[in-house]
Amino acid sequence: MPERVFNFSAGPAVMPLPVLEEAQRNLVALPGVGSSVMELSHRGKPYMAIHADAKARLVSLLNIPDTHDVLFLQGGSRLQFSMIPINLLKGTEKTADYILTGSWGKKALEEAVKEGKTNVAWDGKPTNYNCLPKQADLKLTPDAAYVHMTSNETIQGVQFQAEPEVGNVPLVSDLSSDFMSRPVDISKYGLIYACAQKNAGPAGVTVVIIRKDLMEHASSDLPGYLVYRNHAENDSMWNTPPTFGIYLLGLVCKWLQEDMGGLEKIQKQNEAKAKILYDVIDESNGFYIGHALPEDRSMMNVTFKLGDEESEKRFLAEANEVGLTQLGGHRSVGGVRASIYNAMPVEGVEKLRDFMLKFKK
Ligand SMILES: Cc1ncc(COP(=O)(O)O)c(C=O)c1O
Structure with missing residues (x-):
């Protein structure tokens, strides 16, 4: 090598070396199955077991409560920039608040303005996104559809140490670049999302953890892929999931549990x-x-x-x-x-x- x-x-x-090595060992034929993960029907028992295992490990690692569903989606975090306002804002009279602490938060806002009313609750631009807001600096909308934050801004290198106080408004957070790097209290969030390719696996799978009641509002007239409900009702198999990525994500979770403690x-x-x-x-x-x-x-x-x-x-x-x-x-x-x-x-x-x-x- x-x-x-x-x-x-x-x-x-x-990626963790033990994960790459295990994937390499089993690439051509999974023990007991005789085919590569990539060759398995997502509806067959062997893949379903891998899918369930990855999800169970995530639930256990992050202590995800029953109030929330775990979805494995595609389209990266950038599709989430659209899916979030499409599901939580579009068709309501409400406003979505955005806390802008760097480049990714700004890009998330750019997509949200296409779907409904938005408000910039704080913008770090004056100091070139080198810091985070204090609670008193946030200009939050009462009864907002949600408040969006970026847990870790990958480009500027600023990271929230605690969640902002948002009352009863659902808090939505982009955890793309600090997912599973520390414990998170999921019960504080309406939705968190993370593309896998930084801390959780390869590019191609995006994890969304969403409070179940937030999925009820979206209109069934929307393109089916964009509706969280469809994915939740079908255990992330509304369409063919990114099976190999989910397999690797499961191995990363196993590494975190068994090797890293x-x-x-x-x-x-x-x-x-x-x-x-x-x-x-x-x-x-x-x-x-x-x-x-x-x-x-x-x-x-x-x-x-x-x-x-x-x-x-x-x-x-x-x-x-x-x-x-x-x-x-x-x-x-x-x-x-x-x-x-x-x-x-x-x-x-x-x-x-x-x-x-x-x-x-
Ligand atoms: C914080 C954050 N959000 C969103 C994205 C975009 O993710 P993707 O390229 O998977 O759409 C990135 C990618 O680097 C990111 O670091």
């Missing part, structure tokens, strides 16, 4: 990994310039700049040479971004720390 590098991509991102443990490890890099930034006397304010920093995406673009180019090229790859910031903001999701080993982060110290010297 070719040597694996430490891959800091923001997504699709590094659950979400509290992985959170501790994630905090320790992030601290290693933020300490280098903070102790660099301005050589490395962190984007996010310290109190709002992301545990998942560490974003920083160097004094000038030339140094950044050299940093990225030299890092690449020593097997620290995909460290470039998002094309819209530049700089450096180290995405250190669950599957990035501590050794990868330590190697990056050592490289940063050496590069500075």
Whole structure:
């Protein structure tokens, strides 16, 4: 096998090695089945067992209450930017509130305005999305259809540490880039969603966890795929689900449960990994310039700049040479971004720390 590098991509991102190895072992023929997962009918017993297992593991890991359904969908998080307002806002007289803490929240809003009335409850633009709002800063609409937030802004590297207070209004959160990186109290949310390709598996499957009563409103005249109810009533088999992605997501959940010891443990490890890099930034006397304010920093995406673009180019090229790859910031903001999701080993982060110290010297 070719040597694996430490891959800091923001997504699709590094997967746990034991998961890749198990998938590789069973790729051609699943034990006891004799076919690849990719070759199984989604209606047959072997696949149904894989599907049920992935879902049960998610329910157990995240402690998902009976009030909520788990859906496996396609179309990535960007389809959710539309499905959420289509199901929860369209056809009502209500307003949906959006808290804009970075690029993805803005894109979510762009889709919502097509479906109904929206209100920007807070916008981090004046400080270039380097911080999060305080509760008193939020301009929430009483009796809104929902409040949308982005738990972790992957591009800017800011992450909520606690949910905003929204009263009885359903809270909707994009957890694409911090899903399963720490425990979440699902009962506080009307809906959470996450594309898998950062912390939960490969691109192609998106998890939606939705409070059951929120599915009742959507009109049956909508295109069938866009109605959450259809997926819930058919156990995410309204159409052919992304079977291979769901299989891998199940393996990632198993890895989190059996190898990593659950979400509290992985959170501790994630905090320790992030601290290693933020300490280098903070102790660099301005050589490395962190984007996010310290109190709002992301545990998942560490974003920083160097004094000038030339140094950044050299940093990225030299890092690449020593097997620290995909460290470039998002094309819209530049700089450096180290995405250190669950599957990035501590050794990868330590190697990056050592490289940063050496590069500075
Ligand atoms: C926070 C967040 N939301 C949404 C998306 C979009 O996801 P997708 O490309 O699966 O539609 C991303 C992708 O990087 C993301 O990081």
